[in-house]
Amino acid sequence: MDIARAAGVSRTTASAALGGSGRVSAATRDRVQAIAAQMGYVPNPTARHLKAGRTGAIAIYVPNNLFGYPFYAEFAFGAAEASREDAFALTLLSSGPVAHADGIIVVDPVSGDRVVHELLASGRPVVAAERYLDPGPQPVATVQTEYGDAQRELLDHLWDRGARSVALLSISVDFSWKRLIEDVYRSWCEEREIPPSIHVLERGSEADVVRRDVRALLEAHPNVDAVAAMADGTALGVVAAAHDLGRTVGHDLLVCSSIDSLAMRFATPAITAMSAPPREIGRDAARVLLDILHGREVPPVLHRPKPPVVIRESTVPHQPATPL
Amino acid sequence: MDIARAAGVSRTTASAALGGSGRVSAATRDRVQAIAAQMGYVPNPTARHLKAGRTGAIAIYVPNNLFGYPFYAEFAFGAAEASREDAFALTLLSSGPVAHADGIIVVDPVSGDRVVHELLASGRPVVAAERYLDPGPQPVATVQTEYGDAQRELLDHLWDRGARSVALLSISVDFSWKRLIEDVYRSWCEEREIPPSIHVLERGSEADVVRRDVRALLEAHPNVDAVAAMADGTALGVVAAAHDLGRTVGHDLLVCSSIDSLAMRFATPAITAMSAPPREIGRDAARVLLDILHGREVPPVLHRPKPPVVIRESTVPHQPATPL
DNA sequence: TCGAACTGCGGGATCGATCCCGCAACGGCT
DNA sequence: AGCCGTTGCGGGATCGATCCCGCAGTTCGA
Numbered sequence: 228m229d230i231a232r233a234a235g236v237s238r239t240t241a242s243a244a245l246g247g248s249g250r251v252s253a254a255t256r257d258r259v260q261a262i263a264a265q266m267g268y269v270p271n272p273t274a275r276h277l278k279a280g281r282t283g284a285i286a287i288y289v290p291n292n293l294f295g296y297p298f299y300a301e302f303a304f305g306a307a308e309a310s311r312e313d314a315f316a317l318t319l320l321s322s323g324p325v326a327h328a329d330g331i332i333v334v335d336p337v338s339g340d341r342v343v344h345e346l347l348a349s350g351r352p353v354v355a356a357e358r359y360l361d362p363g364p365q366p367v368a369t370v371q372t373e374y375g376d377a378q379r380e381l382l383d384h385l386w387d388r389g390a391r392s393v394a395l396l397s398i399s400v401d402f403s404w405k406r407l408i409e410d411v412y413r414s415w416c417e418e419r420e421i422p423p424s425i426h427v428l429e430r431g432s433e434a435d436v437v438r439r440d441v442r443a444l445l446e447a448h449p450n451v452d453a454v455a456a457m458a459d460g461t462a463l464g465v466v467a468a469a470h471d472l473g474r475t476v477g478h479d480l481l482v483c484s485s486i487d488s489l490a491m492r493f494a495t496p497a498i499t500a501m502s503a504p505p506r507e508i509g510r511d512a513a514r515v516l517l518d519i520l521h522g523r524e525v526p527p528v529l530h531r532p533k534p535p536v537v538i539r540e541s542t543v544p545h546q547p548a549t550p551l
Numbered sequence: 552m553d554i555a556r557a558a559g560v561s562r563t564t565a566s567a568a569l570g571g572s573g574r575v576s577a578a579t580r581d582r583v584q585a586i587a588a589q590m591g592y593v594p595n596p597t598a599r600h601l602k603a604g605r606t607g608a609i610a611i612y613v614p615n616n617l618f619g620y621p622f623y624a625e626f627a628f629g630a631a632e633a634s635r636e637d638a639f640a641l642t643l644l645s646s647g648p649v650a651h652a653d654g655i656i657v658v659d660p661v662s663g664d665r666v667v668h669e670l671l672a673s674g675r676p677v678v679a680a681e682r683y684l685d686p687g688p689q690p691v692a693t694v695q696t697e698y699g700d701a702q703r704e705l706l707d708h709l710w711d712r713g714a715r716s717v718a719l720l721s722i723s724v725d726f727s728w729k730r731l732i733e734d735v736y737r738s739w740c741e742e743r744e745i746p747p748s749i750h751v752l753e754r755g756s757e758a759d760v761v762r763r764d765v766r767a768l769l770e771a772h773p774n775v776d777a778v779a780a781m782a783d784g785t786a787l788g789v790v791a792a793a794h795d796l797g798r799t800v801g802h803d804l805l806v807c808s809s810i811d812s813l814a815m816r817f818a819t820p821a822i823t824a825m826s827a828p829p830r831e832i833g834r835d836a837a838r839v840l841l842d843i844l845h846g847r848e849v850p851p852v853l854h855r856p857k858p859p860v861v862i863r864e865s866t867v868p869h870q871p872a873t874p875l
Numbered sequence: 876t877c878g879a880a881c882t883g884c885g886g887g888a889t890c891g892a893t894c895c896c897g898c899a900a901c902g903g904c905t
Numbered sequence: 906a907g908c909c910g911t912t913g914c915g916g917g918a919t920c921g922a923t924c925c926c927g928c929a930g931t932t933c934g935a
Contacts (some may be wrong), residue, residue: 301622463817490814493787598921
């Protein structure tokens, strides 16, 4: 600021001229602005944040073992874009609760995660993407996507394609999305008066484990004519198991996935999947948090519409995914 | 700090007691530390950074369209861990060069990327993961992984398995890794006295496009007995194309990938791949940058060893069938 | 015995920006 | 002419931590 003062006015006047506050004559304001622009003046964010009592950053926390999934990377990138628009930085949190940030986004908070608990207990505003399930301090806002509706659409689609015995491949990690998908599956089965069949795969199961487990499942229950896989990649294990048993995915075994990804699109056959827009969700979560930090009123829950379902050959064979 | 001064000493003494600098009696130091701990005193990082003239953050920049690949997310997470150990924050950069950071990590800098150029021109130290190819301002240090050696191992493996006509599926984005893999392929072909056959897939090609392109390739060159895919997921497109043409991957068509991922492990058959450790590489890149920021001397290039190659069924099938 | 050196501690400046408040000049109104 | 309100601008404090430097008090050697 001393630099701009070299233009003949005091720091106060220069600050007012650049910041728009205070009473400055138009002539002085323009002159100061011109000189500042010419000298390439950039206000020091650190000093600004010190004065304002903020840090100028929001942090994002992703459960450690989940970060490898593309969903979370895209989510983080969307949040970074939204932050930048508000001159905030997005800090990637790695396990430690010592977040030097004004607020925190918690993605898919896993039940029992101590870091999430500590972040919530730290007093700073926390926005959750998907519901936080534990008791104790709660997020100030939650962004919820209607995955349930999409899962129901997937199941209905399987039914329409003739499936009458649908097994669900669930996961062992306990968080809101997992419960939601399972609940939808259970009530869907109840409505159709078919017995639910949920099989939990251990977290981080490798391909051959999934393949073997699914093969055992299909051998034990030969009447299963469709498998709904939850975790990313698992559907490929189902394809492998079907291959082992001489069944043909898309014909005598339908497969769908609750997560879309490059792998689902590139698989043979390509896998019908729920295709959530992680970037948009990340943007929304960040915007909600920034609104809170700016003192704007936000609803406790932001509902996002049902993500689209993409039909592919694993449920409707011999039909190109997209026109050539 | 006023809080600790409420313990009977001046801010100076308190600061010295907590920070270890200055001359303080052991008794005073212990007393101040006890009171600070009891009151839960946490120094304000913003004020500290203002005084020190730093920001306390390093930024990471990933080419926009590449962020969806798990490699980069894991890389960023590794960098975040290393940063935290040095009490630095890791800021995710989204396209804008306005990085409020003390230094920047640039991952796989793409030739011609304006953001990378601006970051380099901004005067702050930049560490590149893989070489920066453009003229002009250069990174102060580069972290290089010996992908070339691993690619050679992949090609040698194909040769050992009997492949004599290996096609390379390259990508259109121009960065160091792409050039390295192509160069290794070319010189490998030269040594073996076989004509190189490089096919470039457009960036972000969807599954069906890759499938169609590879099908056309295999139809035009029926003698191709192995395909080395570079981009993540592309190998699955090769599997699909082979399926279309009635060829059996692992038997009369070998397939490998220069990127390992969940999709490669879960594919049927599983794909032989180069398996780089992104988390470690990210850690190393961050550490090099932090060393530079701390004024420590670092070599201009940090060489990381050859990443491992994982052999899977796409080149060594479990059940021997018709040999090549 | 007196100066020098050293110890323990505090005053005030500093980093860079913001902002409250006060001062001078000027114009309008009675 | 005197008073008050408005305009334009600057002084100094402030955010929280660090650090140079100086001031007492003590010890020790000459």
